[in-house]
Amino acid sequence: MTARASRGRRPGAPDTRAEVLAAARASFAEKGFRGTTIRAVASAAGVDPALVHHYFGTKDDLFVAALEIPVDPREILAPVVAAGPDGAGERLLRTFLSVWDDPAIQPGLLALVRSLMADDSAGLVRDGFIPVVVGPVLASLVRDRPEVRVPLVASQMIGLIVARYVIAVPPLAQMPAEDLVARVGPVLQHYLTGDLP
Amino acid sequence: MTARASRGRRPGAPDTRAEVLAAARASFAEKGFRGTTIRAVASAAGVDPALVHHYFGTKDDLFVAALEIPVDPREILAPVVAAGPDGAGERLLRTFLSVWDDPAIQPGLLALVRSLMADDSAGLVRDGFIPVVVGPVLASLVRDRPEVRVPLVASQMIGLIVARYVIAVPPLAQMPAEDLVARVGPVLQHYLTGDLP
Numbered sequence: 001m002t003a004r005a006s007r008g009r010r011p012g013a014p015d016t017r018a019e020v021l022a023a024a025r026a027s028f029a030e031k032g033f034r035g036t037t038i039r040a041v042a043s044a045a046g047v048d049p050a051l052v053h054h055y056f057g058t059k060d061d062l063f064v065a066a067l068e069i070p071v072d073p074r075e076i077l078a079p080v081v082a083a084g085p086d087g088a089g090e091r092l093l094r095t096f097l098s099v100w101d102d103p104a105i106q107p108g109l110l111a112l113v114r115s116l117m118a119d120d121s122a123g124l125v126r127d128g129f130i131p132v133v134v135g136p137v138l139a140s141l142v143r144d145r146p147e148v149r150v151p152l153v154a155s156q157m158i159g160l161i162v163a164r165y166v167i168a169v170p171p172l173a174q175m176p177a178e179d180l181v182a183r184v185g186p187v188l189q190h191y192l193t194g195d196l197p
Numbered sequence: 198m199t200a201r202a203s204r205g206r207r208p209g210a211p212d213t214r215a216e217v218l219a220a221a222r223a224s225f226a227e228k229g230f231r232g233t234t235i236r237a238v239a240s241a242a243g244v245d246p247a248l249v250h251h252y253f254g255t256k257d258d259l260f261v262a263a264l265e266i267p268v269d270p271r272e273i274l275a276p277v278v279a280a281g282p283d284g285a286g287e288r289l290l291r292t293f294l295s296v297w298d299d300p301a302i303q304p305g306l307l308a309l310v311r312s313l314m315a316d317d318s319a320g321l322v323r324d325g326f327i328p329v330v331v332g333p334v335l336a337s338l339v340r341d342r343p344e345v346r347v348p349l350v351a352s353q354m355i356g357l358i359v360a361r362y363v364i365a366v367p368p369l370a371q372m373p374a375e376d377l378v379a380r381v382g383p384v385l386q387h388y389l390t391g392d393l394p
Contacts, residue, residue: 122365126366160356162352164352183393
C-alpha cells in the first residue's frame with residue numbers, strides 16, 4: 001500500500017489515519033525500526049506529530065499497527081504472563097497455536113511472515129518485532145538472563161511457524177495443537193526457566 | 198541459471214552435465230520433488246536417462262546436486278550418526294554450526310534457504326529436502342517414532358537457521374558455537390531420544 005496524495009486534506013479527516021499508517025509502513029520498511037521516528041512519519045504524512053500519537057500511541061504501538069497483525073501479540077500474551085512462570089511454556093504455545101490455527105487469522109499472519117522473511121525485512125524482526133513486541137512480555141517470565149532465554153524461545157517458535165505453517169512439514173502441519181503443546185511446550189519451558197549453561 | 202541451447206551437442210560433451218543439472222533444477226522448481234522423474238529431466242536436456250544416472254546417480258542424488266549445496270548433508274551427518282544416539286544432539290548441532298559458520302559456505306547456504314523460503318518452494322523442502330536428505334540420516338538416531346521426532350528436530354534446526362543467520366537475532370547471531378551447542382544440543386537430544394508424549 002502506498003500513501004495517497006494528501007495535500008489540502010484537514011488533519012483528522014477520515015483518510016488521515018490511513019495515510020499516517022502508510023507513511024509509517026514505508027518508513028519502517030525503508031529505515032528500519034530504529035531509523036523511524038514519530039516526527040518523520042508525521043512529516044511524511046503531512047500532519048502534526050501530536051496527531052500520530054493521538055491515533056497510535058507510542059512508536060512501539062505504531063510499529064505493531066504498521067505490521068497489520070490481526071491481533072496484538074502483547075494483548076494475547078498478557079494472560080500467559082499473568083499466570084506466572086510455572087507451565088508458561090505450554091500456555092505460551094497453546095495461546096500461540098490458537099491464534100495461528102484460526103482460519104480467519106492465519107492467512108494474514110502467513111503473509112506477514114513471508115514478507116518479513118524477505119531479505120530486507122530481517123532488521124524489522126531483529127530490531128522491532130522481537131525486542132519490542134514479544135521480548136518484554138516474555139522477559140517477565142524468565143528467571144534470569146532474558147537476553148539469552150528470550151531469543152532461544154524465539155528460535156523454537158520461529159522454527160515451529162516455518163515448519164508447521166510455511167513449509168507444512170508433515171506431521172507437524174496436521175498435528176493437533178494439544179499434541180504439539182505436550183511435545184514442544186516442555187522445550188519452551190526449559191528455555192524460559194530451566195537450567196541453562 | 199537457465200539451460201543454454203544444446204542442439205547438436207554430443208552427449209557427454211563438457212556442457213552436458215551442466216545442462217542436465219539446469220533441466221533438473223527447472224523440473225524440481227516447477228513440478229516439485231515427487232513430480233520430477235529422471236526420464237523427464239533427461240528428455241528436457243536432450244540426453245539418454247542412462248546418462249543422467251551416470252552423472253548423478255539416483256533421483257535423490259540428482260536432487261541434492263540440483264540444490265547446489267556446497268556440502269552434501271548426508272556425508273556431513275554420517276559421522277554424527279555413526280557415533281550412536283548418546284550425545285547425538287550436541288554432535289549434530291556442532292557439525293551443523295561448523296558448516297553454517299564457515300564463511301566460504303554460509304553465503305551459498307543462506308541463498309538456498311532464502312530461495313526455499315519463497316512461496317512456491319515449500320514443497321521442495323517438505324517433499325524433498327527433509328524426507329530425502331536429512332530424514333533418513335536422523336531417523337537412524339531416534340529410538341522410536343522417527344515420523345514425529347525428526348520433524349521436531351527439524352523445527353528447532355530451522356528456527357536456529359532463521360534466527361541466527363537469516364534474521365541475525367542478537368545474541369544468537371554472535372553466540373560462540375559451543376555456547377549454542379550447550380544450550381540447544383540438549384533440546385535436540387530430547388527430541389531424538391527423550392520421553393516424548
